[in-house]
Amino acid sequence: MAISLTALVEEADRFLDAARIQDYCPNGLQVEGSPLVRRIVSGVTASQALLDAAVEAQADVVLVHHGYFWKGENPCVVGMRQRRLKTLLSHDISLLAYHLPLDLHPEVGNNVQLARQLGLTVEEPLEPGNPRSIVLVGTLAEPMQPGDFASHVRDRLDREPLLVEGSRPIRRIAWCTGGAQGYIDQAIAAGVDAYLTGEVSEQTVHSARENDVTFIAAGHHATERYGVQALGEYLSGHFGIEHIFIDCPNPA
Structure with missing residues (x-):
């Protein structure tokens, strides 16, 4: 056909x-x-x-x-x-x-599809009033220790992630596929336990460490x-x- x-x-x-x-x-x-x-x-x-x-x-x-x-x-x-x-x-x-239309879509979008891969429940966008808000916030079904969650990400995406480990278990999490590491400060302000994206920048590590929030860079390609x-x-x-x-x- x-x-x-x-x-x-x-x-x-x-x-x-x-x-x-x-x-x-x-x-x-x-x-x-x-x-x-x-x-x-x-x-x-x-x-x-x-x-x-x-x-x-x-x-x-x-x-x-x-x-x-x-x-x-x-x-x-x-x-x-x-x-x-x-x-x-x-x-x-x-x-x-x-590009962005595929990140944002509520059914086939990269961020929604990544949530399904990792077993995350979507609650809301990080910026609810912004129609271009591509970062999502949600929860894990059960809290996980940072190292265990990083292992889960590795197993699901078939790629070893970079982990900056916080001190508390992860229940509430923000995520965005690709090169969205610059949103970490907004994610921290939203009170999440962890932020996951594809890439990492030098300053991202400091933000995670100094705010005691777990950060995971799981790969631009792997997350998309x-x-x-x-x-x-x-x-x-x-x-x-x-x-x-x-x-x-x-x-x-």
Whole structure:
């Protein structure tokens, strides 16, 4: 079965309500390929490794969280960018990318999907009145010691996290996938026992230690594998087309 690329893009845009969200990159169709779609390949980032795997899988669309054309980047089509675009265009493959809309979505979003992976119950956004608030606050079913929770994260995400250990058990927790370590001070002000994200900065460690809050950096890539898979599965089920998730491991 094949559907039109236009129908696929329109449904993804509608489902994620992408037009309402200002972002650091264009969301939606970034590179146009074949007008018909039979197979979607999804992945975290539109790296050359993912594109090569998509070519091998005979994909018509590559669906990612991290696409191209970020604000402030050199717009020249040279080097790595030329090779990536050439791969897409020469194989008639479309690139469909969603950044903040995929972080924020209440069903397939990265943060909600990470909560499901880790067994966290979502209570509210960290900033309830802010429509762009991507940090969530919630609870564990039972309190866990920081080291035990870090082991749980490792087992669920298949990656050893960085742990800054607080002194108290973890029950209430804030989290945000990717590079959201800068929200740690707001999370501390909200009275959580722990804050989890993908990346860590030097000052993040000091904030955690000096406020006696557990901090876990579980990996940018590792924490953002689940939203794009869920979106791919939604589109696959909605249109009756094939979806394959391909993980290109990244230690960061």
